[in-house]
Amino acid sequence: RRYATESAGQVETKGKTKVVQYTVDKYPGYKRDSRFKKLAAEDVDHFKSIVGEAGMIYDNEDDLYIYNTDWMNKLAVVPQGGNTGLVGGSIPVFDEIVLSTANLNNIRSFDAVSGMYSVQMRVLVSDSGCVLENLDNYLHEKGYIMPIDLGAKGRQVCHIGGNVATNAGGLRLLRYGSLHGTVLGLEVVLPDGTILENLSTLRKDNTGYDLKQLFIGSEGTLGIITGVSILTPRKPNAVNVALLGVNSFEDVQKAFKQAKSEVSEILSAFEFWDSKASKMFKKHSELKDALSDEYPFYVLIETSGSSKDHDDEKLNGLLETLMTDEVALDGVVAQDDTQIRNLWSMREGIPEALSKEGGVFKYDVSLPVPRIYDCVEDMRKHLTDNGVYGKEDSPVVEVVGYGHVGDGNLHLNIATKTVDTKIMNIIEPYIFEWVSKENGSISAEHGLGLQKGNFLHYSKPSAMINLMKTVKQTIDPKGIMNPYKYLPN
Numbered sequence: 001r002r003y004a005t006e007s008a009g010q011v012e013t014k015g016k017t018k019v020v021q022y023t024v025d026k027y028p029g030y031k032r033d034s035r036f037k038k039l040a041a042e043d044v045d046h047f048k049s050i051v052g053e054a055g056m057i058y059d060n061e062d063d064l065y066i067y068n069t070d071w072m073n074k075l076a077v078v079p080q081g082g083n084t085g086l087v088g089g090s091i092p093v094f095d096e097i098v099l100s101t102a103n104l105n106n107i108r109s110f111d112a113v114s115g116m117y118s119v120q121m122r123v124l125v126s127d128s129g130c131v132l133e134n135l136d137n138y139l140h141e142k143g144y145i146m147p148i149d150l151g152a153k154g155r156q157v158c159h160i161g162g163n164v165a166t167n168a169g170g171l172r173l174l175r176y177g178s179l180h181g182t183v184l185g186l187e188v189v190l191p192d193g194t195i196l197e198n199l200s201t202l203r204k205d206n207t208g209y210d211l212k213q214l215f216i217g218s219e220g221t222l223g224i225i226t227g228v229s230i231l232t233p234r235k236p237n238a239v240n241v242a243l244l245g246v247n248s249f250e251d252v253q254k255a256f257k258q259a260k261s262e263v264s265e266i267l268s269a270f271e272f273w274d275s276k277a278s279k280m281f282k283k284h285s286e287l288k289d290a291l292s293d294e295y296p297f298y299v300l301i302e303t304s305g306s307s308k309d310h311d312d313e314k315l316n317g318l319l320e321t322l323m324t325d326e327v328a329l330d331g332v333v334a335q336d337d338t339q340i341r342n343l344w345s346m347r348e349g350i351p352e353a354l355s356k357e358g359g360v361f362k363y364d365v366s367l368p369v370p371r372i373y374d375c376v377e378d379m380r381k382h383l384t385d386n387g388v389y390g391k392e393d394s395p396v397v398e399v400v401g402y403g404h405v406g407d408g409n410l411h412l413n414i415a416t417k418t419v420d421t422k423i424m425n426i427i428e429p430y431i432f433e434w435v436s437k438e439n440g441s442i443s444a445e446h447g448l449g450l451q452k453g454n455f456l457h458y459s460k461p462s463a464m465i466n467l468m469k470t471v472k473q474t475i476d477p478k479g480i481m482n483p484y485k486y487l488p489n
Ligand code: FAD
Pocket: 078, 079, 080, 081, 082, 083, 084, 085, 086, 089, 090, 101, 128, 149, 150, 151, 152, 156, 157, 158, 159, 160, 161, 162, 163, 164, 165, 166, 167, 168, 169, 170, 171, 219, 220, 221, 223, 224, 225, 226, 351, 352, 445, 446, 449, 482
């Protein structure tokens, strides 16, 4: 994590107890909220009495400072799913209790949607701790898929509850839309213990405020999501993936326009990455490049449809146009499932490859598509002007751009030799000002967590921030749900 500097913390021994005083070094600018009771052994015993010894309570005494206070006081809670979040939202800042939903992992039902969509869509109702990939595998066998797909579903295992709590976007959003549309209902435990039971399987329900929407993207600040009801599309009969090498970001946009015009009804993903991202991936991966030369930009196009012959013909037609118009310099179409997976690995493996350099500062922004790559180039210039990028011994190793072009979502990643706040201060708030001037969003799909809450004003006017605070205060008056995060301090 960006802030986690191992040097932080003063360690002293009190009897058998090792006391770790985390100071501002660990989370610069954050002070522990004294309204919260400090977690003590009797609290852990209390939770053990509820869930039993096998209930996966982790109580490392070394890290506990025991206070003689009543357990009924306010204890703060951090809900945690797969812990793959990228904005520091799922980990405690001080001594908040981590409430993991990993053991809530049952599928509750899989039924047809009532109404006209029943042939195309069915509804899955599951516990929130089900791993996204497990749900997708379960559905595959039944001829359906999850409407959401992330790089984090493989080796790092995100949960459906975490996906809903972050309103995760990912690779299928272009086709199936956001979770605000596909989630039909939620079961949520509020901070006062009230259970909101709304695991609706109805496609239409106009009875009052759509409260579930508040919890989609609330990042654990309003309650614990325990169950999710979600629309699942039919598994496409035919999936094709093509990788193209192109010369400029201008050509990436031309390719996107052409894809929208020629294969729009079967287009399911349109991703891009630049040559520097590609070089980083190759440096840290065993996978052989699918294209023989290096190109300034790469585009991955996926189509999903019901007829292989039809889709092959349409995709080949698109590729022919792009080659004839010299938009694509080279291209390859996957011939089987292994090749499809390999092409996707080149895109999905970029974040992991970058993290192997030492530190990486991640910015996940929405911008008008024509401005997406200007943001990357401008950041390179800004870092060069500040003397931290561009030379052999510069602390910034690389500045790369990749992301979901189809959704106007850029991932600007800045890989560094070490995690260094001096570099962070050169990047921030510069990047947020840049995005704000373009009327973009400072967080397209990863959320706010610990890292972005204080920068919310770059994307939201104060009237909206004030209303968000009112919502938080109404649902969580004691402020125990995921404190220090999401909203400005
Ligand atoms: P966590 O990381 O455990 O939690 C995330 C937040 O949700 C925290 O604030 C936590 O408190 C809260 N939370 C978790 N579970 C619950 C619950 N049951 N009730 C209430 N609050 C809860 N994100 C994208 O949007 N698109 C991508 O393409 C994408 N790709 C990724 C690729 C990689 C390699 C990695 C590491 C991450 C990627 N992410 C992506 C980010 C991350 O995977 C998503 O945000 C994901 O939805 C988080 O799910 P999780 O179960 O890991 O949640």
